[in-house]
Amino acid sequence: xxxxxxxxxxxxxxxxxxxxxxxxxxxxxxxxxxxxxxxxxxxxxxxxxxxxxxxxxxxxxxxxxxxxxxxxxxxxxxxxxxxxxxxxxxxxxxxxxxxxxxxxxxxxxxxxxxxxxxxxx
Amino acid sequence: xxxxxxxxxxxxxxxxxxxxxxxxxxxxxxxxxxxxxxxxxxxxxxxxxxxxxxxxxxxxxxxxxxxxxxxxxxxxxxxxxxxxxxxxxxxxxxxxxxxxxxxxxxx
Numbered sequence: 447x448x449x450x451x452x453x454x455x456x457x458x459x460x461x462x463x464x465x466x467x468x469x470x471x472x473x474x475x476x477x478x479x480x481x482x483x484x485x486x487x488x489x490x491x492x493x494x495x496x497x498x499x500x501x502x503x504x505x506x507x508x509x510x511x512x513x514x515x516x517x518x519x520x521x522x523x524x525x526x527x528x529x530x531x532x533x534x535x536x537x538x539x540x541x542x543x544x545x546x547x548x549x550x551x552x553x554x555x556x557x558x559x560x561x562x563x564x565x566x567x
Numbered sequence: 568x569x570x571x572x573x574x575x576x577x578x579x580x581x582x583x584x585x586x587x588x589x590x591x592x593x594x595x596x597x598x599x600x601x602x603x604x605x606x607x608x609x610x611x612x613x614x615x616x617x618x619x620x621x622x623x624x625x626x627x628x629x630x631x632x633x634x635x636x637x638x639x640x641x642x643x644x645x646x647x648x649x650x651x652x653x654x655x656x657x658x659x660x661x662x663x664x665x666x667x668x669x670x671x672x673x674x
Binding site: 483490491492493496505507508541546547551552553554555557558559560 | 599601603605609610611612613616617622654656658661662663664665666667668
């Protein structure tokens with residue numbers, strides 16, 4: 447069974463940093479491209495970041511470009527999101543999501559349960 | 568960026584009703600469209616990809632259609648378990664974008 451388990455969320459002040467992790471199991475992690483998707487409280491879904499299987503290529507949404515960095519450790523079957531210079535508008539549940547139908551295909555067939563990041567003074 | 572617009576925002580229907588949700592893209596996305604179901608406090612669940620391909624394990628009462636800029640998600644016979652929010656998503660080009668969601672309620 448595919449499992450994605452996020453951790454690392456919490457309450458931080460504007461301008462601070464946070465690192466999210468996603469532990470993957472039940473599939474060959476290195477064979478899939480991966481993503482982070484977020485959802486602000488009571489709002490819709492927003493794709494945040496994408497990373498290739500090897501980790502050599504990443505894409506980020508304009509809203510986080512220059513502040514967030516996606517990375518992965520295939521030996522540990524783990525995905526990460528380093529979030530710097532956090533803003534109140536980054537408050538959201540952050541999900542890691544597997545790209546299920548091919549490299550960079552963009553269809554998220556498995557999701558974690560999410561981790562809540564709250565940015566507030 | 569490609570804008571995705573769903574209608575209606577909220578839908579109330581009776582058990583057994585046929586329900587249709589519409590999703591429009593601001594430019595052609597061919598058939599590169601997915602639909603997700605999300606229940607309160609839970610992660611989204613993939614229902615349909617490539618506009619009309621049913622994800623494994625998803626009940627056959629769900630179906631998708633459309634291409635270009637106009638797409639629909641249909642629930643042929645609404646069940647109580649279908650109370651949820653539904654989101655369309657385009658994956659034609661970066662950044663991948665979602666519709667604002669449609670909340671389906673039971674009358």
